Amino acid sequence: MKCEAAQEIIALSVYGELPDDKAPQLEQHLAECEACRREVEAVQALAKAMSLHPVEEPSANLIARSRLRLEEAIDALPRGSWLLRGWQRFYQGAGRLRAAPVAVSAVLVTGLTVGGFSGYRAGEHAHTPAPLATVIAPASQQDDGSPVDIASVSSIVREPNTENVAVTYNRVQAETIHGSLDDPQIRQLLLIGAHNRINSGVRDSSLRLLADECHAGHQCDDGPIRNSLLVALRYDKSVAVRLKALEGLQPYVADDVRVRDAVLEALMKDPSPEVRTQAINVLEPVEADSSVREVLHTVAASDDSPEIRTVSRQVLDQLPQVQ
Amino acid sequence: MSADSLRFFPPSSIRLPSSAAPKIKSSSGMAIDPSVRATETDLIRQAQQGSRTAFDALVRQYDQAVLRLALHLTGSEQDAEDIHQEAFLKAYRYLGNFRFECSFYTWIYRIVTNLCLDLLRRRKSRREDQAVTLDSSGEEIDLLTNVSDQRASANPDRELNRKFLGERIREALDKLTPRERMVFELKHYQGLKLRTIGEILNTTEETAKNTLFRATRKLRASLAELR
Numbered sequence: 001m002k003c004e005a006a007q008e009i010i011a012l013s014v015y016g017e018l019p020d021d022k023a024p025q026l027e028q029h030l031a032e033c034e035a036c037r038r039e040v041e042a043v044q045a046l047a048k049a050m051s052l053h054p055v056e057e058p059s060a061n062l063i064a065r066s067r068l069r070l071e072e073a074i075d076a077l078p079r080g081s082w083l084l085r086g087w088q089r090f091y092q093g094a095g096r097l098r099a100a101p102v103a104v105s106a107v108l109v110t111g112l113t114v115g116g117f118s119g120y121r122a123g124e125h126a127h128t129p130a131p132l133a134t135v136i137a138p139a140s141q142q143d144d145g146s147p148v149d150i151a152s153v154s155s156i157v158r159e160p161n162t163e164n165v166a167v168t169y170n171r172v173q174a175e176t177i178h179g180s181l182d183d184p185q186i187r188q189l190l191l192i193g194a195h196n197r198i199n200s201g202v203r204d205s206s207l208r209l210l211a212d213e214c215h216a217g218h219q220c221d222d223g224p225i226r227n228s229l230l231v232a233l234r235y236d237k238s239v240a241v242r243l244k245a246l247e248g249l250q251p252y253v254a255d256d257v258r259v260r261d262a263v264l265e266a267l268m269k270d271p272s273p274e275v276r277t278q279a280i281n282v283l284e285p286v287e288a289d290s291s292v293r294e295v296l297h298t299v300a301a302s303d304d305s306p307e308i309r310t311v312s313r314q315v316l317d318q319l320p321q322v323q
Numbered sequence: 324m325s326a327d328s329l330r331f332f333p334p335s336s337i338r339l340p341s342s343a344a345p346k347i348k349s350s351s352g353m354a355i356d357p358s359v360r361a362t363e364t365d366l367i368r369q370a371q372q373g374s375r376t377a378f379d380a381l382v383r384q385y386d387q388a389v390l391r392l393a394l395h396l397t398g399s400e401q402d403a404e405d406i407h408q409e410a411f412l413k414a415y416r417y418l419g420n421f422r423f424e425c426s427f428y429t430w431i432y433r434i435v436t437n438l439c440l441d442l443l444r445r446r447k448s449r450r451e452d453q454a455v456t457l458d459s460s461g462e463e464i465d466l467l468t469n470v471s472d473q474r475a476s477a478n479p480d481r482e483l484n485r486k487f488l489g490e491r492i493r494e495a496l497d498k499l500t501p502r503e504r505m506v507f508e509l510k511h512y513q514g515l516k517l518r519t520i521g522e523i524l525n526t527t528e529e530t531a532k533n534t535l536f537r538a539t540r541k542l543r544a545s546l547a548e549l550r
Contacts, residue, residue, distance in 0.1 A: 011539045012532060015510055017517050046543050047511065052485060053492040055512045058390035062400055066390060066407040070382065073412055074375070 001029040006036045014043045181213055187225065194228045200238065207232050207241050211248025226252065230262050239272045246278050254285040264295045273305040280311050287315055367427055371418050378418070382411055385428070389435050396439050396508055398493065406442065410435045425522060432523045436505055443501035450497075495545035503538040510535055 006029045012018045013026060030037050058066075151172040158165045179186045193206030210225050226249070233245040246266065252259045260283075267279035276299070286292050293316065300312035363384070369377035389410055393403035413434050421430055496504055505524065509515045510531075517535065521528040 008536055011536050012517075015517075015535070017510075017532070042543060043539060046539060046546065049488070049546060050492060050511055050542070052488045053496070055391060055395045058387060058394055058403065059400075062390060062394075062404065063387060066386065066404050067382070069404065070386075070408050070411050071379075073408055074378075074415055077412075077415070 001025045003029075003033060003036055006030070006033070007039050010036065010039050011043050014040070014047055181209060182218060187213075191224055191228055194232065203236075204238060204241050204244075207236070207248075208244045211244040214248035214252075215250060217251055226256070226259070230258065233262055233266055239274060242266070242270065242272065242275050243278055246275065246282050250282045253282055260286055260289070260292070264292065267295055267299055273308055276303065276305070276308050277311060280308070280315060284315075287319060293319070363427060364423070367418070367421065367423075371421070378415060381414075381427070385431050386411065389431070392432075392435060392508070392513060393439060395512055396504070397442060402442060406435060406438045409438055413438075429519065429522050433525070436509070436523055440501045440505055443504060447497075447501060491546065495542050498545055499538055499541055503534055503541065506531055506534040507538040507542070 006026055009018055009022055009026060013023070018026065030040065151170040153167060153169045155168040156165055177185065177189065181187070181190075187210075190206045190210055193202045194210060196202045196206070207229070211229060214225060214229060229245040229248045233242050233249065236242050236245065246263065249259050249263065253263055254260075263279050263282050267276050267283065270276050270279065280296070280299075283292055283296075287296070296312045296316050300309050300316060303309045303312065363381070366377045366380050366384075370381060386407060390403050390407050393406040394400065397403055397406070410431070414431055421427065496507070499507065502524070506520055509520045509523065510517065515523075517531045518528045521531040524531065
């Protein structure tokens with residue numbers, strides 16, 4: 001060992017930090033080297049001298065004061081401490097992130113399973129319309145005896161990867177019902193008939209019957225029938241139906257503003273002079289009404305048909321005292 | 324000369340200071356009572372969950388050691404008190420970050436030594452500034468000069484001599500860099516193992532050894548004229 005190396009570890013040896021493997025070498029070197037022995041003495045002397053600046057125990061006073069001050073400082077923290085704790089919790093939680101990959105995988109797998117299953121179910125529902133079941137159910141019930149009248153097959157859907165198919169079909173079963181015109185069920189059927197867009201004969205008959213009933217004042221106060229007549233008056237293509245509707249509405253022109261407006265509209269706009277003439281007649285109970293008079297003036301001045309103009313004027317002329 | 328005879332333990336100073344002071348010490352060769360450590364681990368966990376009582380118990384376990392170190396390093400009760408407060412407030416704030424990767428003793432000492440190093444660095448730069456501009460107006464320098472004068476003029480009373488030597492030693496210590504001062508303090512006065520010192524100062528044992536060697540060299544040079 002050379003002096004330089006020895007001197008570097010002499011301080012360590014004085015402080016008891018000399019590695020065991022170095023001790024014999026140092027010992028051997030010191031035995032031979034006077035200068036390094038003096039170095040040891042010098043370091044020992046230094047260590048001894050340094051103890052003249054001793055470590056003092058903190059006074060009880062200082063300890064007490066410090067503790068008190070610290071407690072006060074911590075007490076002053078609480079307002080922020082929930083935030084602090086929240087942060088600490090978060091930080092601690094972040095420490096547990098090592099477990100996160102497993103948790104994330106678990107959540108992912110669960111999510112995929114649930115999502116896939118519900119998606120499959122939703123798809124199943126989408127391809128299996130609910131009415132189908134109700135249609136099929138009676139069919140299967142009737143399989144045992146009476147043959148089912150099938151009008152048409154509207155759709156066929158094969159369930160994926162199975163032998164099953166879902167067939168949607170329409171059944172037609174004609175039924176006849178007998179009853180009084182006052183029977184609510186009959187009236188309901190007449191209303192349905194009045195909306196029949198395919199068979200104008202049915203529509204015509206239904207409206208005629210309903211109009212007659214209304215004209216006769218048989219339970220026509222309820223909305224649906226009167227509404228059907230109003231709709232027929234405004235939009236039906238058949239002049240006969242519109243005339244019938246007008247007839248049916250006649251009893252209500254005095255009381256129902258909607259009826260009156262519809263009749264006035266017919267008077268102004270209906271393409272058929274017949275309907276317009278009839279409208280003037282229907283309006284008789286409300287001729288004095290200012291809105292009616294206004295329309296009559298307009299019609300008297302500008303209607304295409306000279307007869308209607310004349311009739312309008314006559315009606316107006318009959319009301320001089322009001323004017 | 325036997326190897327044992329080379330081992331020198333400075334009187335009283337290297338002895339681990341009293342009672343409450345670290346029976347629990349770092350893993351590197353300090354006395355560890357397993358039951359105490361278990362209790363300490365529980366305390367730390369409780370404190371991490373927000374128990375103030377547990378934290379107070381931890382403070383009481385270490386605050387005397389902290390004050391002792393700070394007091395000796397700074398030579399000022401006020402500074403020691405400030406460091407004590409700042410260190411434990413930091414510990415309180417960041418206890419949640421403590422992961423048991425090192426001993427709590429090392430962790431708390433890391434906080435304290437960092438605060439002390441900051442203070443020493445501030446002082447050193449202040450003193451250097453003063454040395455350039457004014458030589459005798461600084462209070463501290465005046466005091467030292469007075470002590471020195473007293474000694475020079477008065478008869479060599481033993482107590483006074485001791486006091487004078489103590490001051491000279493402090494002066495010599497002040498000439499060290501903050502890091503050398505810290506390593507010397509922890510080794511010579513606090514009696515820690517160099518490995519622990521390395522852990523506390525976030526460096527290697529080898530670096531701590533070299534720093535200690537440099538510190539002893541500088542101290543000897545500073546104090547040579549006394550001999």
